[in-house]
Amino acid sequence: MDLMTILQVLDSTVRLATPLLLACLAGLFSERAGIFDIGLEGKMLAAAFFSAAIAAVTGSVWMGLGAGILASLALSGLHGLASITFRGNQLISGVAINFLAAGLTVLIAQSWFQQGGRTPALLSGGRFGGITLPGAETLREVPVLGPIYYELISGHSILVYVAFACVPLTWWILYRTRFGLRLRAVGENPEAVDTAGISVIRLRYAAVLICGLLCGIAGAYLATALQAGFVQDMTAGRGYIALAALIFAKWRPWQALYATLLFGFLQAVALRYQNLDLGFITLPVQAMDALPYILTVVILAGFIGKAVPPRAGGEPYVKER
Amino acid sequence: EPALIFDLGGKFDKSFNEAAFNGAERWAKETGGTYLETVMQSEAQREQALRRFAEAGANPIVTTGFAMSDPIAQVAPDYPDTMFVTIDGWVDLPNVKVIGFTEHEGSYLVGMMAAMASKSGTVGFIGGMDVPLIRKFACGYAQGVKAVNADANIIANMTGTTPSAWNDPVKGSELTLSQIGQGADVVYAAAGGTGVGVLQTAADESILSIGVDSNQNHLHPGKVLTSMLKRVDVAVYNVMMAGADLESGVEVLDLAAEGVGYALDENNASLVSDEMKATVDAAREKIIAGELIVHDYTSDDSCPVLTF
Amino acid sequence: MERMPKWADVVLIPVISLVLAAVISGLVILAIGEDPINALNLMVKGALGSTYGWGYTLYYATNFLFTGLAVAVAFHARLFNIGGEGQAMLGGLGVALVCLYLPWPHWSLALIAASVGAALFGAAWAFLPAILQARRGSHIVITTIMFNFIAAAFLNWLLVGPLKPRGAMDPSTARFPEAVHLPSLHEILAPLGISFSKAAPANVSFLVGILACILVWVLIWRTRLGYEIRAFGHSEPAARYAGISPTKITVITMLISGGLAGMMAINNVMGEAERLVLNATEGAGFIGIAVALMGRSHPFGVFLAAILFGFLYQGGAELALWTNIPRELIIVIQALVILFTGALDNMVRMPLERLFMALRRRGA
Amino acid sequence: MTGQNANGARQATAAPGPQVPAIELRGISKAFGPVQANKDISMRVMPGTIHGIIGENGAGKSTLMSILYGFYKADAGEIVIGGNPTLIPDSQAAITAGIGMVFQHFKLVENFTVLENIILGAEDGGLLRPSLAKARAALKSLAAEYELNVDPDAVIEDIGVGQQQRVEILKALYRQADILILDEPTGVLTPAEADHLFRILRNLRDEGKTIILITHKLREIMEITDTVSVMRRGEMTATVKTAETSPEQLAELMVGRKVLLRVEKTPATPGKPVVEVENLRVVDAAGIERLRGVSFSIRAGEVLGLAGVAGNGQSELLEVLGGMMAATGQVLLNGQPIPLSGPHADGQSRRAAGIAHVPEDRQRKGLIMDYAAWENSVFGYHRDPAIGRGPLMHNAAILDHAEQQMQRFDVRPPNPRLPAKAFSGGNQQKVVLAREIERGPDLLLIGQPTRGVDIGAIEFIHQQIIALRDAGKAILLVSVELDEIMALSDRIAVIFDGRIMGEVPADQASAQELGLMMAGVSSGKAA
């Protein structure tokens, strides 16, 4: 494999890792606050649809992004209502949200556009184009570093850079700010937070809404940057992969980056190579497709060290039984 | 009242199913008739859809896609008075009409155009589901390319092995980028809805693409070299016109019958030189005359110029 | 002292939740510019208006019966099995292997063998998530979801490769031999002088499903194992105190659950398609969750909920055929049912509890 | 009755003079669903005093204090702080009003450092760094002032409970609390640690702070409080000056009638050894060694009492013998070794071998709270061939039998169809006891037999234990109540930090000597 091929696979890795990363950080905020969220998938899907739909109608990708975020926030609010206010089962709420998004997006798409559950293809104004970073053209000819800068680092859509910037930002919020301290505390022991005079409910809603915001960006990225429009079920399990990455990352931001890059890489390889010839064995494409899922199970089985979730995770905060 | 069942991928795939839809719409407009329709969403629904329409008295029941063969073989004997039409499929029953196309011939022509338009000498092919039918496209295309430029390099990829491969624009787009990375400057997408992603990416990356089934030149004017037309619309229109009087049997729509061809319109006029057109038309005549035989992959499951 | 009477918990709350889900579904239909009353009419007529409709309703209900029971059994042990989909797919593989590669003199023998094959394969697919949960604490919700994806990829590989007959284009196995054809309700009812649509796929598996309901009821409420499963579900420390091994119960419960999900295949694969196609389960594994929640994990409740969802499914299919409402409406309805009966349960429960408390205070 | 008590309260607190009470509660009521935890409670606490609150388990003490701290919201009533009626809808309001609380179960974030726990909710700004620096300095001066030393950078889960309690106190002081509530602070402390705590509390009182102390130990009340309130079944039954009362009077106030604390029993006639434990070692899931080589034996017709501060390994010992935990070492039952690990080291095999177990935590372990009493009556014995055939259970027969059993053990109400959670604590305990005793086990393991049980039931339970002993069975009794151990046991062993510190015959044991051993000071008479 030559440098160009490697760069192309890595370039594809970055593109494919971006939605995973955003969703993974979204899950990180929510789960660090003690609210498990298997509804990442549904929120992304809803955001993908609404961003594409509004971008198609208005011709403005920014309006699309806003709509996508709003849609995702609405579902987050629903999840908050079910799991924080009404202390319902967070898993069941997440499952319901995934179904709701899967059904509603197609239903609305069909009703608005009559194109069999898609949005019209987005024209250039309705999409996030690639950004050429300063100096990319001039540096292009520099051996090795030039192509790396030009092919791999430059030329992505703005949302890719946003996603990567979210990693240090998340770290900083979590470990250097008052909000982060409280957020982590409420996921470990909500009673400690409550008795310290802080509202558990407000904190958790804040976390869930941040989760919605990030999922919204992830979904918008899928439909308006990676693709030019919405198609049915276009998230294709990315929400679940992001969850797996979150566990792999043990709920920490930098590790989330590495984990999602790994999964992105696996997807890139599976996309690029139909059957992967490893010399001694040829992996069929289905095995490549299943690899992220298999890897997740392996990770969960604890072969990579035990991942301890936030202690209060998944349990509604109930004071009075 | 006729009925039309679209395959997975949906009637707005801008390609195969949409061609069928257009044919039906033309019939409806011309005759003022109405027809029943539904879109398959999973393999398991096929029989139910056939039965439902047959129960409702629809006749003929037109289906698109080879995957309908088996369900039709199951259902058709239960409704001997109903005509079933399979486009791309194969069923040998007295009340089934089979319509096929010589896709390899049409692909041969667009392959020639690809080779002529390519500057790098590398062209790409992106298929949908990896089935013999799509390999037939690829093989015809490769033969056309080689006929123009024997040294040309042809990169062929399939999107997948399941029906979801017809509707995976993300993967289409990634495969296109990968082919561009390997030097391709013309890509031919024979992948149903997945092709939308291929054409989009080709346009984004400023290379030429070739559409399939429907005329897709308008999707990215000036960036789609041509489209390999497979006149599913004509087929659907014809059987709907015939209505209940439709005769069973096998019908193959070839170049001579204008069942396949390439698209030329104002969107790609600037891309197709007169010389190109002349060469391709000459080949077309030869094929119709039987002087030039394009190898059909499905005849012996092999391709002389391309390995998969 | 309970906060409210049992009947309110078992009947009133699900009914109110269901009504809420229905009302919102109606609003959704209205919002996409269709008439909910008309839609309901179409659904009722399409699903229950003819023996053809009933045939499909019962056919779908049979699928949901098995997956619903699967989820319900796991719920009793407080295990959330989202893997019904993958387990049912593998069950399909079991059925296909039994039907294709063994010679069968009569359908009844084939049905027994296929049931066993389906259950074994389904159970096998549930085994790894179960053992990982029990031994390593890997969250069963995530592992079973992953196993759904892996099952899909695995079946995909089999159906485009080893199991596809030579020369066939679509990814599916060959047709099963005529000998394993299961009698449809038409064939069963004809000798009794009852005419039932010949075209509908409901078949003898429906009766097997009812039998499964009864057996699950006996298992959960009449056997020592059921006693242990429920005890473990209520309290793991208490179960350990009583000498009930958490590992053993987790694994056994998931094997039973996976087996039930797998057995769905005798209906859709053996009874209907008579070959194994891709995505033969069509999401029935997920609907099992809604069915179990609605049915309060009780076999009889599951039975009623399965019929309800069978109705929704068939009605929804008809709706998609005759109106512009896409089939996805069913998914939305399903989501709303899960949401209201599962996640927003307390929204209905809390005011009701208060009401009953107030009534009792006044009564006292 | 309520009126009278309110009067009593007023008389008691009126004495100190014209001072304004630091806290006054007026007519506080609180219900949890059907349970009325607090009924129309009024109480006054004078500034600069230590005010004790006693009452049985479930009397509503914690609930009342949690209301004062804003953790729960009262259904009715008024809170007056320093003369001003104050609304306390949440803990923030309580903190603002100068109230700090150390809960029975600490409210600390286990994987945070001490410093992070201290600043949580009391940060100065959006960024953490300045707050941490400030807290570090404040901690230093507080530590010097009150003998409250803790490592500010230690992670909570790595430090002992005594230290964790200090963190809780520091949290309150850091927030400048004038009123400090401590809910059963000594339950988890060794006697020495408890003494240290009391020194700190006296210090704080002398500084003018007001302290409310909840405890079950009458000795502590007598030792440190100035005034004491007694709660029973959600009501405040009396408030008296400590100097003017006696433990006997307080006990009577607590349960509502004269209490006989002695147990009637004849001297034991021990037979052959039933259980011999040799060098038992246990490492828990977190890798901590809980038992470090425990050895003892119990003979037929004998009660061995195991005394010790909670958390020193007695729970693990019961769990090992009851088959809930794997261990190494050797245990002989009637001379036969029983497996300590592997598939046969489980509760079923133990029961089959003749070991019955009344667990310390009956609600979490001994019963399935959602099962009906009849279902619970075979819990653990549900594999017994006698109660069913093959895989099936004879539900009707079990129900019948449970009904008779409940009558014999005076379970109220004797309705086997009620779920376990519908019974009061004492009656739940009777259901467990009935199940475990009726099968005539060779060895009965019994943990905290009378925790949360009223005096009437205590007498009954004690009689049952002695009757079993007299029937020639061996009994291992674990209790944190030294009085109970001394009353029931024939021999007393003391466990400290996973080791048996020593063993004394019950008739020669003194509370003082046992207390020393419980604190880890070994006795000259060690066995």
Ligand SMILES: Nc1ncnc2c1ncn2[C@@H]1O[C@H](COP(=O)(O)OP(=O)(O)OP(=O)(O)O)[C@@H](O)[C@H]1O
């Ligand atoms: N959060 C809660 N939800 C429901 N009921 C509760 C809750 N907290 C306490 N109760 C009930 O309220 C009553 C009083 O409980 P509380 O904890 O105040 O008693 P306590 O006097 O502190 O007992 P202990 O000595 O065991 O600490 C009990 O019956 C208890 O079961």
Ligand SMILES: Nc1ncnc2c1ncn2[C@@H]1O[C@H](COP(=O)(O)OP(=O)(O)OP(=O)(O)O)[C@@H](O)[C@H]1O
């Ligand atoms: N969670 C609950 N659900 C229903 N009823 C309850 C619950 N908790 C308590 N009760 C009822 O409230 C009553 C008082 O309970 P509590 O545990 O305070 O009794 P108690 O006074 O401590 O009695 P005992 O001395 O027998 O322990 C019980 O008789 C019981 O019927």
Ligand SMILES: [Mg+2]
């Ligand atoms: Mg308390």
Ligand SMILES: [Mg+2]
């Ligand atoms: Mg009690």
